[in-house]
Amino acid sequence: MPLSIKNLPKEEILLQPGHAACPGCPIGIGLRIVGKVLGKRTVIVVPACCTSIIQGPYPYSAIKVPLVNVIFAASAAVASGIASAFEAMGVRDVNVVVWAGDGGTADIGLQALSGAAERNDNIIYICYDNEAYMNTGIQRSSSTPYKAWTTTTVTGKQEFKKNVPAIVAQHRIPYVATASIGYPLDFAEKLQKASKIKGFKYIHLLAPCPVGWRFDPSLTIEVGKLAVLTGLWPLYEVENGVFRLTSISLGLLDKSRRVPVEKYLRLQGRFKHITDEDIKVYEEYVDQLWEVLRKLHGKKIV
Amino acid sequence: MSVRQLPIIPISTPRIGAVGKTGKWRIFKPIIKQDKCVKCLQCWLYCPDAAIIRDENDNVTVNYDYCKGCGICAHECPVKAIEMVKEE
Ligand SMILES: Cc1ncc(C[n+]2csc(CCOP(=O)(O)OP(=O)(O)O)c2C)c(N)n1
Ligand code: SF4
Ligand code: SF4
Ligand SMILES: [Mg+2]
Numbered sequence: 001m002p003l004s005i006k007n008l009p010k011e012e013i014l015l016q017p018g019h020a021a022c023p024g025c026p027i028g029i030g031l032r033i034v035g036k037v038l039g040k041r042t043v044i045v046v047p048a049c050c051t052s053i054i055q056g057p058y059p060y061s062a063i064k065v066p067l068v069n070v071i072f073a074a075s076a077a078v079a080s081g082i083a084s085a086f087e088a089m090g091v092r093d094v095n096v097v098v099w100a101g102d103g104g105t106a107d108i109g110l111q112a113l114s115g116a117a118e119r120n121d122n123i124i125y126i127c128y129d130n131e132a133y134m135n136t137g138i139q140r141s142s143s144t145p146y147k148a149w150t151t152t153t154v155t156g157k158q159e160f161k162k163n164v165p166a167i168v169a170q171h172r173i174p175y176v177a178t179a180s181i182g183y184p185l186d187f188a189e190k191l192q193k194a195s196k197i198k199g200f201k202y203i204h205l206l207a208p209c210p211v212g213w214r215f216d217p218s219l220t221i222e223v224g225k226l227a228v229l230t231g232l233w234p235l236y237e238v239e240n241g242v243f244r245l246t247s248i249s250l251g252l253l254d255k256s257r258r259v260p261v262e263k264y265l266r267l268q269g270r271f272k273h274i275t276d277e278d279i280k281v282y283e284e285y286v287d288q289l290w291e292v293l294r295k296l297h298g299k300k301i302v
Numbered sequence: 303m304s305v306r307q308l309p310i311i312p313i314s315t316p317r318i319g320a321v322g323k324t325g326k327w328r329i330f331k332p333i334i335k336q337d338k339c340v341k342c343l344q345c346w347l348y349c350p351d352a353a354i355i356r357d358e359n360d361n362v363t364v365n366y367d368y369c370k371g372c373g374i375c376a377h378e379c380p381v382k383a384i385e386m387v388k389e390e
Contacts, residue, residue, distance in 0.1 A: 005342070012352045015352060017319070017367070018321060018323065024350060024373070028350030028352070029348060032350075032352055059315060061315065061317070061320055216373070218372060218377040220350070220374055
């Protein structure tokens with residue numbers, strides 16, 4: 001049965017109400033979807049990040065499936081160990097999932113991630129990317145975008161965002177995808193696909209953070225949608241090396257259908273200071289990105 | 303309990319309201335106008351706090367014990383069936 005809102009399970013399988021996330025937090029939305037798609041037979045590995053607070057303080061937890069909190073650099077390695085243990089025990093029906101922030105993925109956990117990907121260990125690694133170290137007070141990460149304000153880039157970051165899904169795709173793993181909190185069903189479909197593949201699966205989920213990005217908490221979904229509609233965050237998957245744009249992004253190869261990037265940037269206080277010149281840089285960035293995507297779409301790239 | 307009796311690995315127990323009744327955080331309160339609702343379930347899908355309850359007939363109601371009043375449901379409802387009103 002194809003996924004739709006109606007046939008997602010009614011009950012909350014992974015995240016229960018009364019957790020510690022800020023109002024409008026994308027992590028709550030993302031974890032609910034993970035539970036509804038992957039089901040109860042899921043083990044989740046979480047390094048230090050906002051999620052380790054959201055789950056709630058000892059002795060209680062808002063998370064209903066087994067969750068292991070691990071040190072920052074180790075998530076993929078710990079998940080590999082858990083997956084190997086299940087394999088040795090003959091348990092075949094459990095999804096072992098890493099749920100890590102962008103700091104824990106693009107910076108601190110990158111070597112463990114690369115190791116697990118190269119070994120093609122049987123796990124689903126999800127990076128929820130709120131584009132900074134949010135839990136410790138909005139410090140820049142290598143996944144923070146160009147010109148974004150953070151508490152450590154007070155005049156705007158000088159560098160562009162690191163392209164982690166492209167790096168991971170180069171490990172010749174069976175499945176890599178991008179997703180956005182603005183399109184939960186696209187994310188759900190990718191999770192479902194990942195759960196049926198043996199080996200290393202990577203999903204990079206853009207997760208707009210109202211606190212760190214400085215927008216009203218009611219706009220989390222809208223910002224997540226605009227990131228995609230402007231072309232700044234393309235939704236795609238790389239399945240057995242073949243690159244394919246998905247859902248809304250499929251229609252955006254035609255430039256006239258893309259929303260001007262300014263609309264996305266101006267909605268967020270972290271870009272409040274940007275100039276017309278900066279916006280031009282962004283427009284050129286998006287145009288160049290889509291020239292590359294046009295060449296990749298439908299092709300074997302690894 | 304002596305230190306020796308403490309678990310080597312602290313294990314938390316799952317429960318609803320792990321940090322208490324988070325509805326107390328709310329400044330604005332979502333009110334669903336049932337006569338306008340078309341049961342599309344957008345609000346249920348997007349609520350970060352699992353505070354929209356979906357019944358067997360896909361009717362939606364708010365769980366005010368845990369709704370934090372973020373306003374996502376009201377903003378995303380395609381028929382504007384949800385209104386945010388200031389808490390007293
Ligand atoms: C080795 C180590 N360094 C620093 C920290 C402090 N720390 C805890 S959470 C966090 C931020 C994590 O950022 P990210 O992975 O992007 O997740 P987010 O908080 O944004 O959800 C930091 C720096 C730590 N726990 N361990
Ligand atoms: S989003 Fe609006 S119309 Fe759709 S189910 Fe919720 S209240 Fe009803
Ligand atoms: S206001 Fe926010 S927390 Fe409350 S029901 Fe709506 S989406 Fe959920
Ligand atoms: Mg982060």
